[in-house]
Amino acid sequence: MKKSLFRVLVAVMAMGFLWQSTAFAADDEYPSKQINWYIHSSAGGGTDIFSRTVALRLRRELKANIVISTMSGGSGARMLNNLMEQPADGYTWNSFTNSNLATMARGNTTASREDVIGIARGCYDPQALVISTKDGGTYKNIEEVLAKAKESPGKVKIGVAHMASIDHVAAYEFGKAAGVEFEFVPFDGGGEIIVAVLGNVIDMGVLNPSEFMGQYEAGNLKPAIMLVADRLKDFPDTPTAKELGYDVEMATWRGVVIKAGTPPEIVEKIRAAFAKSMEHKIYRNYLEDNSMGPESIMVGADWDAFLDAKWPIWKQVMADLGYVKK
């Protein structure tokens, strides 16, 4: 009896050793260990769902164990600080959104734009300025809102989700371009803004199509203007900022970054895996269900260039609004 127990133990240990050595054998090839993917917002939110949807295919593409976890704190400050402390080996990823760029621009984190490399962007959800059409609504179109704002400065109230956020920046930039001053009313999310617009508590709300689509189809809300260049296929009748002569392009975007200094071949491998995973039906369906177009997907150098273009704008706006840490 004792002898057989001994044999079992030896066998188990040998198997363990063999498994270990195969793991070691693959060490030179990335990825050879678990990848930790951090998001700054809580489970069930937009960034969480985006990350988990891409990861479904990524795990197969990279043949790696990818663990997504939340590292909240200071609108991504803690997550970015953590990234700066990890080695540049491609095993730590961060989801990266407008809020995180704002955190960087405000100087709330040790990381700056040049400290991260863009892997891919997966979401590009345009910001729309939405008015109520319930019982006729107060305004017919964006011109009427702007006329009111010119007539009584600071009396037109715009609902935004949190201050110093993409909503706030979008409404501020649009107001600046149109030469009017809005009063910003911060809410905790799109749902609350919709309620406030429907209840005529505020004049206009900054929302993404995915948030107000249901109410739009029911005829209670409509976008007065889209802060994009070309008209969206879901909203053929809604003018864009560019058409009306305002040079403002604002969208809620989500993507992934890693630490700068990661070996180029690893960066390219991850980018390629993202490109393939976002081609897949699962990801395409996700985009469609959330009213986003395939142009959301932007991989590699393009996404890096996009971030480079956004960086000075955000730094400027954050300074204008007084949010930069002195």
Next chain:
Amino acid sequence: MDQLMVGFMTIMEPMNFLSVFVGVLGGMIIGAMPGLTAPMGVALLIPFTYGMQPVPAITMLVSLYCGATFGGSIAAILVHAPGTPAAAATTFDGYPLAQKGQAGKALGMACISSALGGLFSVVVLILLAPVLAEIAIKFGPPEYFALAVFGLSMISSLGSRSVVKNLLGGTIGVFIACVGMDSISGFSRYDFGLTHLMDGISFIPVMIGLFAATEVFRQAEIGIRKIVVDRKISGLLPTWKEIKSVKTTLLRSSLIGTFIGILPAEGGTVASFIGYNEAKRFSKTPEKFGTGCLEGIAGPECANNAATGGAMIPTMALGIPGSGTTAVILGALLVHGMRPGPLLFLQHTNVVYAVFIGMFLANLMFLGLGLGGAKIFSQILRVPNYVLSPIILVLCVVGTYALHNNMADVWIMLVCGLIGYKMKAYGFAAAPIVLGLVLGELIEISLRRSLIVFDNNPFVFFTRPWSLAFIILTVVGLCMPLITSWIENRGQNNKEK
């Protein structure tokens, strides 16, 4: 009616029935673990539902929501650790009753009240969802402010017998809510330059610390002093007569819970506190509250489960989540190609009604599981304290860490546990602090938001009907004890004459 029949048939298909069962059971387990909450459970489950049909997928998530809301009461009653925030008020009377050796009765009462509250709200959801969803739109910032004031007025009567100590506790709670990002200005307050404090002090670690950790420390003290506690555990369920005695409380809490649930951003936590307080206010024996009376369990438990159906109303009918968990469920509906909003009921009639019937079934299912399990769960109390307490503390630490994967939360929980332990020695109760923390943020932001929207006009709170109604309720509620004691005194004086 036809749609309901179709829905019923759909849910009775084995796969769908199974998903209700899995959802409820998983929900009860997640709910019973302190720190693991319903929104987290639903969020973790969503990726597993990608490959499923819409009906079983959504039904499973909704069942998990129902199961978790009930499950929270199990740990609240047995070990004074509210498994979910909504179960905090259940500890007030549930735990004392369990300590008296009647854990079975407490669990049974919680289970029956939860199920009845849940069933009530599902019926309301099925019959009146589109109509009631309009209430959500009527609630602007001034109404939320008035509601929060009404909620905060409960501080005077919740917790210890000393009004001053309760008010002090409530103020501390409101102060803790001030830490972190100021939503109106976008700057962070009282963060002392620490990244951990920039998002504020979350409610759950504080609650677990004040309730569960404090109790563990207290039990440890009792252990050291070798006080022998009576460990006779009865698994007996409440009798029919006892259930009948709380029927008005059940009806009241069902209405309160469903109403609060409909309001976006307010969920089961506020509902259960109001449910408890109103049960006490209208009780014939308010002095028994806090010592383990059945009304004190029925009030909050019924209200928090009624909030589940209530919260589904704006989620489905407006596309606006009525609580944290329904916000996640909303995301899941989108994943499965259904866009919540006024047209959902027309476009996806069969799925919608099948989900409603599934939710109804989920409430019946945890009624069965809960009543059947009450006897078994109560045996946990047979485990000696020196084994049970460390396990609870470990679960608290793990649960708090799992919340945001943040060690700072664990420290907050432990510090709150120590503070709570000291406070209890000086006669302070945890309830006012927790209530202040829950409502502090709402009261501040809704006040400031109202003033921005209505051009700094303070009278707006008295000119809007819903807002005025809550202000009047608050004033009446606060004056009631004074008026009744004045009438009693006058009556006695007259007699003496």
